[in-house]
Amino acid sequence: MPLFLKTDCPPDMPDNLLSLTNQAIERLQAKLLDHVVIRDAPKGLYAPALAQCFIQAHLRRMLMFVEGGYAEFRAGRPLMTEMATRAIYENIAVFCDYSTKLQALCEAGDYAGLSDLTNKYTFATRFPPLLESGGSNSKATQILNQIDKMDKRVETYREAYEHLSDIVHPNGLGAVIYFGKHDDKVMTFHPQGAMPERAMQALTTAATLLLTVYSELDAMEKSLDALTESSELG
Numbered sequence: 001m002p003l004f005l006k007t008d009c010p011p012d013m014p015d016n017l018l019s020l021t022n023q024a025i026e027r028l029q030a031k032l033l034d035h036v037v038i039r040d041a042p043k044g045l046y047a048p049a050l051a052q053c054f055i056q057a058h059l060r061r062m063l064m065f066v067e068g069g070y071a072e073f074r075a076g077r078p079l080m081t082e083m084a085t086r087a088i089y090e091n092i093a094v095f096c097d098y099s100t101k102l103q104a105l106c107e108a109g110d111y112a113g114l115s116d117l118t119n120k121y122t123f124a125t126r127f128p129p130l131l132e133s134g135g136s137n138s139k140a141t142q143i144l145n146q147i148d149k150m151d152k153r154v155e156t157y158r159e160a161y162e163h164l165s166d167i168v169h170p171n172g173l174g175a176v177i178y179f180g181k182h183d184d185k186v187m188t189f190h191p192q193g194a195m196p197e198r199a200m201q202a203l204t205t206a207a208t209l210l211l212t213v214y215s216e217l218d219a220m221e222k223s224l225d226a227l228t229e230s231s232e233l234g
Contacts, residue, residue, distance in 0.1 A: 078199035086164035106223035
């Protein structure tokens with residue numbers, strides 16, 4: 001059954017885009033694996049399997065934010081939906097950044113580079129105690145740099161992310177303006193927000209970006225397959 005319905009979407013969203021978005025969600029769900037086999041091979045040849053582990057974890061993360069944001073909205077907590085939507089933008093930016101670099105390394109046949117890339121992205125952190133133990137190579141990329149890369153691919157990507165950030169942070173858009181409406185005399189507060197439908201429309205818009213995720217996943221799988229085949233032939 002499709003996750004999103006026409007009534008969930010922004011009024012100007014085409015029906016075919018809604019259908020494609022639901023299909024992308026279903027296809028990504030079908031890509032989930034319970035296990036990834038790490039082949040008993042020289043260390044360099046572990047790289048494709050390690051990459052699959054990264055991919056599997058992040059597919060689950062993105063789908064959980066989509067499904068969780070939807071569930072929170074239905075439970076009457078649209079602000080939680082806004083938080084999930086913002087996280088989707090971040091995760092897609094990281095996933096696509098990783099994909100671009102992975103494809104280039106696979107094309108070059110660089111097993112060691114792919115292994116280093118995957119280790120860096122898998123264990124990336126900005127938490128000081130972990131950085132002390134993991135070294136500078138484990139420092140996560142500034143997320144705004146990855147958001148800006150996506151902004152070159154998807155118009156208004158950063159604008160949408162910044163809007164969501166202002167709502168998620170305890171600023172005006174995420175507090176008084178989010179819950180209250182006034183008529184110059186009385187401020188009336190609404191338990192689910194003054195415009196709760198905004199949260200679902202933003203989530204649906206973010207979910208359309210899963211079409212990009214599916215395209216990147218397909219490209220990564222082909223690159224990893226080609227790299228594995230070349231190693232077996234060699």
